Amino acid sequence: MTGEKILFLGYGYTAQALARLLRAEGWRIAGTARSAQKAAALDAAQVEPVLWTESGLDPRALDDVDAILVSTPPGADGCPSFAALRDSLPAQARAVSWIGYLSSNAVYGDHGGDWVDETSPLRPSTERGFARVAAEAAWAGFAVEWSTPFAIFRLPGIYGPGRSALDAVREGRARRILKPGQVFNRMHVDDIAAALKASIGRPSAGELFNLADDEPSPPQDVVDYACKLLNVAPPPLVPLEGAGLSEMGRSFYRDNKRVKNTAMKEALGVSLRYPTYREGLDAIFGDG
Secondary structure (H helix, E strand, O other): OOOOEEEEEOOOHHHHHHHHHHHOOOOEEEEEEOOHHHHHHHHHOOOEEEEEEOOEEOHHHHOOOOEEEEOOOOEOOEOHHHHHHOOOHHHOHHHOOEEEEEEEHHHHOOOOOOEEOOOOOOOOOOHHHHHHHHHHHHHHHHHHHHOOOEEEEEEOEEEEOOEOHHHHHHOOOOOEEEOOOOOEOEEEHHHHHHHHHHHHHOOOOOOEEEOOOOOOEOHHHHHHHHHHHHOOOOOOEEEHHHOOOOHHHHHOOOOOOEEOOHHHHHHHOOOOOOOOHHHHHHHHHHOO
């Protein structure tokens, strides 16, 4: 894979984790920037900046690109990355060996705490979920039309260094909100990056994967464990109805499901370094 190039449409937390893995194997890294200041920051980080202006992306941004990761969230008008590339990508599609789209397990909606897998019905309950379903369909349709290797990754809550319950506790932002029976999947960003890298190496392995840890857990348990590691008292347990959450905050509690990751493990050969939040937080805590 040495010398190959990946273009990140959205160079955020997860994209940067994957970039670290690929750079170690000789990949060239390019990422989009919405401003000259961000472009300069990418250049300083040895990432080829691709300026994304109001007029869109220069089609030349796709020159010599072997793989594309889309991590931009969709809006009311659909996926911005799809809109930016749908006219220029067809000319390059057959030269691209892999396109990955980062979606969300919000597409499943509420399943009453039951297990879901990639064959489960999609019944989103939020605008975010509906937007994700539409974005998945747009990219999947393109991939079929142009016979381009493509994979959708439905992500859970993402955590890792600088973005974990440990940081929330240290900064006084942590809350223990109780909704009986509520569980969430989550996944360490390094495990997500490893799964994405495995898919790039096996572009025909599959077109849809749930990315998730092994243990969907109540959110208050994660905060409890972080407090234990930090040797501080946990914040008080507050019922959801009295938590004073915003509409956005409350929307995350509408869906209750347990997400299976069997396809990810079997098709991509992924072995999780952090199968539960405990191993993940232990590692983050140990790194200081």
